[in-house]
Amino acid sequence: MTTYLLTANPSKWPEGSSDPHFVADQAERFASGEELTSSEWATNTKHGHVAGERVYLLVQGEGPRGIIASGHLASGTTEPGPHWRGDGSLATYVQIDWDAFLPIDDVLPTPELIAAAPETAWQPNSSGTRVKPADEEAVESAWQAHLEALGPGPVGGDPTTPPEDDDIERSYREAKRLVRGHQRRFRQLLLKHYPAECAYCGLDVLQVLEAAHLEADSKGGLPTKENGRLMCANHHRAYDAKLLTWTGTEFTPTHGAAVVLPAPSP
Ligand SMILES: [Zn+2]
Structure with a gap:
């Protein structure tokens, strides 16, 4: 499956932008097991998107950096609309069905992504760069492991089909996470x-x-x-x-x- 990184840079969000509220609200919903809101996100890919592609939302900028969300494209590339910067230029958007969303402080940190998936550019200049095919599996499993380590909450998979009794293998891994120091x-x-x-x-x-x-x-x-x-x-x-x-x-x-x-x- 083709996989893309969409980017968010909170340090560049314009004054009054709805993005901080959107991100916080999605994270709350995810934490409480509510359905996530499908939304548009800007992308710059030259290839054009196809519905069903896997996407991760990568936070860049001055705060925590790394993946905070994942989903699948509900649509391919659509006609350009007004740019989110609000400067009158145009941007291309895709519609995303999000399946996981974390607060920005809980990112899967970029250094861990670089270690797990070294082929991919983890500081892309624009939204819509591709995760290198050789890295796709490693990124997905690092992301699922990260969500699980943060638990509780829905962690991918279909909650309506629980595993068989003898289906759960014991597995352990070291997990680093950000802890609220205060x-x-x-x-x-x-x-x-x-x-x-x-x-x-x-x-x-x-x-x-x-x-x-x-x-x-x-x-x-x-x-x-x-x-x-x-x-x-x-x-x-x-x-x-x-x-x-x-x-x-x-x-x-x-x-x-x-x-x-x-x-x-x-
Ligand atoms: Zn009590």
Whole structure:
């Protein structure tokens, strides 16, 4: 399958661009298992695209660099439209059915791509360069391994056809990932300002209390006492999966989701 790299350069996104919101929203959807929004993306390939081609979204520029998303082309190349820079020039777009989307901080980093797939140019000058055929398989497996290492969340494959019982081979690999450096201090801050208990269920076991962002870190939510609450690991996970919602004053289960409570103390 022909595979292309589409590029995004957040440092060049114009003021007021919808792209940061799009990327954050897609990442939230992916993390919570919701369907991703199909969208257009600019490409400069000279060859012309064909529906069904595999694409990765490669982030370049001054921040984290690497792949944050993947999908398949829903269309071939269409007529050029106004350039995303908004400078009056034209650009070519393709329609993409995205199947995975990460926050920019969770990229599969470019150095790892260079190591795994050395034939391909990983700092392309424009959107729509090809992944060299010899690299296609290595890129796809590095990407799937990266998604899996970040888990939970849908990781490719068809969730409606689970593997057979004896189908899962034990496999291990070393995974490097970006970790939010401020998380520990954020927790300390919350422990100073709030009772040491889960803001949802009241469980007061220090070892399982975590700092939860009310507005997600990936959406620009800050590690402040206003934007944070202590939650047990269980309910933190439930909140991130949107099984719990924050009303502004308290957490409540969303649309009747059954949210597990700890067993009552004896
Ligand atoms: Zn709890």
